[in-house]
Amino acid sequence: MTSTDRPTAPLDLSIEQLAVHLRNRDLSSVELTRLSIERAETSNPQLGAFITICAEAALKQAAASDRRLAEGDPRSALDGIPVALKDNIEMRGIRTTSNSRIFEHSVPRQDAEVVRRLKRAGAVIMGKTSLFEFGHGGPAWDLPWPPAINPWSASHLPGGSSSGSAAAVAARIVPLALGTDTGGSVRWPAAVCGISGLKPSYGVVSMEGIHPNAPSLDHCGPMARTAADCALALQAMAGAGRADPFTPRRRIPANLARIDPLPRPLRIGLVRHWYADDAHPDVTAAVDRASEVFEALGARMEPVTLAPLRDYQDCKTVISMSEIHAAYSHFLQSSPQEMGALMRERILPGSLIRAEDYLRALKWRRHLTHRMGMLLTSYDLLLTAGWLGTAEPNDPDGESTRAAQPLVTMPFSVTGVPAMAIPCGFSNAGLPVGMQIAGAHLSDRLVLSAAHAYQDATEWHLCKPPEGARL
């Protein structure tokens, strides 16, 4: 790609496009970062995507990027690109709150491993985004920062727990934000905000320096407008930390995140029974149409059957309740009133789960993982809904629609395989709808490539929230 023109709306561009402009010097990183900060500050009173905007530190990083770019020596495609971090990811010298009163004024002394890697790639960290308390207790209105708002509709929420990251990307504040995903916290907000979000294979991105939720299920992943941008980010993010007990120290495949042409024949298993009956009808229709697009691209689509969603959800719930209780029970004992009510309510039952039930859930997880792994020896990828509904209404007194719905993100959380949510249409009410593409463990490259091929053939990922709704 070449470019010699100054872009008129840089924040509407992808990372790929911005990298060309930055290298050609028709846009500087300082200009781009300033635009990003201004939009974050202007929109935040209504959108609430950010907990902290690090203007000073970001502009310093941007100036350093500009020096490297002027010397023709960028560190990567991310050099000079403004990036936001979910506020459970630690950054040296910048408060990291997890949207909890417990950490409201906590300032880490070290960067999380993934932040070290992003900085090494030249990314400009411009802010910390809003989330459910510790990525678990939300949406909730009794936390230090209220829930973010969905840029597509001021009366709807952006999903969670990586709420602010999704809102910031959808509202064109940043081209890239990081989220974390234990049961769907990258993919749910990506699906209902009309952006792309990848939960990489378990262990590919280090969780060192990221506040835990359930460590054996925790993932960190990129959220951007395109699959190609997620690939660029993953390439920079992947790798184990120095003191990371949960990221396997195995070799991450080279070019894990490269975008390739789709293999032929491409065999895709359509897990339709997960969304055919329980999803919003507009979701079912949109995912069925997406399946037809893959067919037109030359894929062989076949319906497949896996365990019901409830099985994955039960398994995940027992594991995550036990692990989150282990991670936070000391706060529950020392300062229960400092936690939001929802967080307390979700942590406390973990103490009632006995070790034998936890071990039983681990065995069940191995069984479910094995079954999915066997299926993925016959199929290259799986396709299903990204979320069974559309965005939830922003109603503090309303019943969460999530409680009544099975969670279609859980199967890939439990099994640890790479899964990506990308936009595939809109509901009749004008809210974004997403699908998920998943593959075998460490097949992140194929998942990203398939998502990219779909985005090459469609334009859902290019749709922008209407200005009014964007606040």
Next chain:
Amino acid sequence: MKMPRKTPDFHAFLAMESLSLPEEQVREMESGYPALIRLLERLRAKTEDIEKPRPREAS
């Protein structure tokens, strides 16, 4: 952490942990307790098959 071993009891747990939570919060959590028990029962039923003991020779 101390825990009731056989039949986890919600109020016993609260007392052991010396947790002083608002009454309304306690009631809410208590109402969720049967759902947790049902969840654990489903898990036990599901895993029965994969938990069958390996055959052993008589000693």
